[in-house]
Amino acid sequence: MIQLYYWPTPNGHKITLFLEETGLPYEIKPVNIGKGDQFKPEFLAFSPNNRMPAIIDDDPAGGGAPIGIFESGAILLYLAEKTGKFIPSDLRGRAEVLQWLFWQMGGLGPMAGQANHFAHYAPEKLPYAIDRYVKETGRLFAVLDHRLRDREFVAGAYSIADMASYPWTTAYERMNLKIEDFPNLKRWQDGIKARPATARAYEKGKQFQSMPPTHPDARKILFGQDAATVRRYGA
Ligand SMILES: N[C@@H](CCC(=O)N[C@@H](CS)C(=O)NCC(=O)O)C(=O)O
Structure with a gap:
């Protein structure tokens, strides 16, 4: 059995997408990040x-x-290797999937996350920061759109590379992006959205109610972290 420590955010959805596709038995352990569950010693x-x-x-x-495994990319790779699913076993196919998985982990996820943060959660509207991250997220969307111009999925058949990227592309409006500007990405998104496992994965998340990150209590927990926060672990 897989114990999944989860909250319904884009990084959380990546893993339920995989687990619902494969049918690997799992149990959700909610980690309410707006309330501080991510600081519990057992986690x-x-x-x-x-x-x-x-x-x-x-x-x-x-x-x-x-x-125990943390980091959504490492989890997807571990589960793909455990099941032999959603990653090819041949050298070239595997390299394709891995480079797009790492592209998402190092680029699309962090940049889209910052675009969302500065557009919606920062206490001041900082035009330079908003412009910087929205532009970079748009550039990454265009890279994905270009990649998908002549293929159904990011790297061969539906894989962990698609599962990693999909949840970070659905909230394009929050990144001030228009989906019509990325027609291949939209077709890819529609195809993934139509998969029964995708519907099940997102449905799973609906049972967990988040406090909005803009609530003062959640804001303090989510956006007030620094080195001292980490040094307090285990104190
Ligand atoms: N690189 C990590 C990022 C995970 C991440 O940022 N998770 C967020 C929710 S999407 C979180 O747990 N936030 C809690 C916090 O900021 O304290 C991964 O891909 O697993």
Whole structure:
């Protein structure tokens, strides 16, 4: 059984997309990030970055002690290797998927996250920051759109590279982007949205109610973190 430490955000959705596609048994352990569950010692013990998603696999290949994993890209890769699904086994196919997975982890996710932050959550509207991150997110959307001009999915068949990127493209309006400017991306998005596993994954998230990140209590927890926050772990 996979214990999934989860909250319904784009990074959380990546993992339920995978688990619903494969039917691998899992149990959701909610991590209400607006209330500070990411700082609970039992969570930090295997997810030291105080971010979700994270998993514990009680039944790792070859037996032995349960394995805990944090970072959504590492989790997707671990689960793909565990099941032999959504990543090709040949050298070239695997390299294609991995480069697009890492592209999402190092680029699209962080940039879209900052675009959203400065457009909606920053206490001051900082034109330079908004412009910088919206432009970069738009550039990354265009890279994905161009990639999808002559293929159905990002890298061969539907894979963990698609699952990583999809949740970061659906909230394009919050990044001040127009989906009509990215027609190939839109076609790809529509195809993923129509998959029954995608519907199930997003449905799973609806049972968890988030306090808006703009609520003063949530804002303090989510946007007030610094080095001292980490040094307090285990105190
Ligand atoms: N690189 C990490 C990022 C995870 C991340 O940023 N998670 C957010 C929600 S999407 C979180 O847990 N935030 C809690 C916090 O900021 O304290 C991953 O891909 O797993």
